[in-house]
Amino acid sequence: MPSARTPHVSTIAAVPAVAADGPRPAWSVMIPTTGRSPWLAQAIASALHDDPGPAQLEVAVLDNAASDPATIAAAIGPHRERVQWVRTATPLGMAANWNRALAGARGRWVLVLHDDDALAPGCLHRYAAALASAPQAVAVHGRSPTIAGDGAAISAGKCPPGHAGTGIVDDALAKLTLGNFVAASSMAVSRELLARVGGFDDALRFAADWELWLRVAAAGPLLFVDEPSTLRRIHPAAETLRRARTAENVAEIALCVRRGLALLPPPRRRATAHRAWANAAAHAHGWHTRFRREHELRPALAHALWTLRLTLLASATRHFGDRHFGDGFKSGARMGTGSDLASAPRRTQP
Numbered sequence: 001m002p003s004a005r006t007p008h009v010s011t012i013a014a015v016p017a018v019a020a021d022g023p024r025p026a027w028s029v030m031i032p033t034t035g036r037s038p039w040l041a042q043a044i045a046s047a048l049h050d051d052p053g054p055a056q057l058e059v060a061v062l063d064n065a066a067s068d069p070a071t072i073a074a075a076i077g078p079h080r081e082r083v084q085w086v087r088t089a090t091p092l093g094m095a096a097n098w099n100r101a102l103a104g105a106r107g108r109w110v111l112v113l114h115d116d117d118a119l120a121p122g123c124l125h126r127y128a129a130a131l132a133s134a135p136q137a138v139a140v141h142g143r144s145p146t147i148a149g150d151g152a153a154i155s156a157g158k159c160p161p162g163h164a165g166t167g168i169v170d171d172a173l174a175k176l177t178l179g180n181f182v183a184a185s186s187m188a189v190s191r192e193l194l195a196r197v198g199g200f201d202d203a204l205r206f207a208a209d210w211e212l213w214l215r216v217a218a219a220g221p222l223l224f225v226d227e228p229s230t231l232r233r234i235h236p237a238a239e240t241l242r243r244a245r246t247a248e249n250v251a252e253i254a255l256c257v258r259r260g261l262a263l264l265p266p267p268r269r270r271a272t273a274h275r276a277w278a279n280a281a282a283h284a285h286g287w288h289t290r291f292r293r294e295h296e297l298r299p300a301l302a303h304a305l306w307t308l309r310l311t312l313l314a315s316a317t318r319h320f321g322d323r324h325f326g327d328g329f330k331s332g333a334r335m336g337t338g339s340d341l342a343s344a345p346r347r348t349q350p
Contacts, residue, residue, distance in 0.1 A: 011203035013099040015194040018106055027057045027124055028107030028191070032097045033115040035066025039233060040075040046118035046231075048079055050125060057124070060084035062101045065091040095200040095208040102199045109140075109188045116235065117185040120145070120228035127188055130166055130225045137168065138193045138220030139213075142229025144183035149235040157183075157228065165226050172222040173214065174272045177260030179279050180210035186230040189216055206243045207252035211259060218263040245291075247302035250284045254310065273317040281310035 018024065029047040033040050040061075047059045059079075063072050065088050076083050086104060088097070101112050109127070113119060120142075127140050143157035160169045160181045175181065187209070197215045200208040216222070243249045257276045261269050288303035 012201050013199040015102045015199045017195040025058045025107045028105035028110045029059045030101035031113045032062040034064045035071045037115040040115045049121050063087040064097040095202045099199040111188040114185045116233045118231045123229045134223050137223035139189040139216050140223040141182050141186040142225035144186045144230045144232045146232045169222045173217040177276050183232045184209035206249045207256050210256045214260045245299045250306040277314035
């Protein structure tokens with residue numbers, strides 16, 4: 001098991017720096033897909049809704065070896081002159097395809113838009129205005145209303161915990177360690193920062209976005225725009241439910257809590273550890289209750305065991321601090337950590 005001094009980071013992809021020659025757009029909206037999403041065309045159209053032109057915005061579809069390329073071509077449709085179509089010959093893992101998106105982005109700010117989500121009209125204009133007032137920010141995100149498969153509104157989205165209005169999120173790393181409040185498709189990150197901290201962890205399939213946001217927040221201020229940014233679609237075909245049946249989701253939540261705690265300075269780590277593990281236990285218990293109610297006994301049991309494990313860890317950190325429990329906990333997933341994780345060497349991008 002790697003120690004805090006020798007973090008296991010080989011599964012965190014390197015993101016190459018952008019070549020200095022030639023002009024660069026302000027924004028890159030990168031849309032990874034396997035071609036199975038019936039909403040891909042909507043995602044593409046939303047990225048171009050307020051198109052400022054190719055000098056300011058690049059849009060690319062990262063085709064992860066779709067079994068029927070014709071579906072991608074149909075989704076791109078009338079936007080073929082504005083949308084790059086980048087296809088891989090053999091399927092990649094989900095996070096590996098996201099990393100391909102980061103590596104290919106040339107914009108100064110990069111947003112990875114899931115193929116079942118959509119940008120809210122005016123999102124990038126609002127982000128640009130907010131960033132002009134907060135040039136110290138290394139990433140920006142906004143409220144993410146949730147919608148159903150048919151587009152019907154579910155919720156209006158939320159602000160980060162303890163935050164109101166547009167502005168820099170105070171204590172963002174500690175808040176993210178307590179739980180991920182950033183919708184994946186809403187976050188735009190400095191391309192230069194990604195070259196420094198690395199991309200998504202290829203080993204993760206549920207919380208790859210959360211894990212990256214932790215490293216981003218450890219590197220600099222996180223800006224929040226209190227207006228709609230991304231329309232996040234909730235539907236039965238989403239990956240979350242499938243991952244939850246194996247309790248893989250909770251294993252990766254435990255990983256993110258551990259890595260977040262390792263990135264915090266010791267005083268904040270001690271103040272955050274108990275609540276972070278207690279929140280993780282509550283999340284596991286919620287899934288246990290859901291599966292038990294639906295008479296799915298195997299996933300219910302798996303989440304019950306995780307609930308017990310995380311509750312014991314929360315109790316231990318409450319009484320004894322994080323001297324032994326923050327760095328020594330094993331989740332069953334790869335659990336690289338360390339106080340230097342945000343700037344550690346990365347795996348070479350293939």
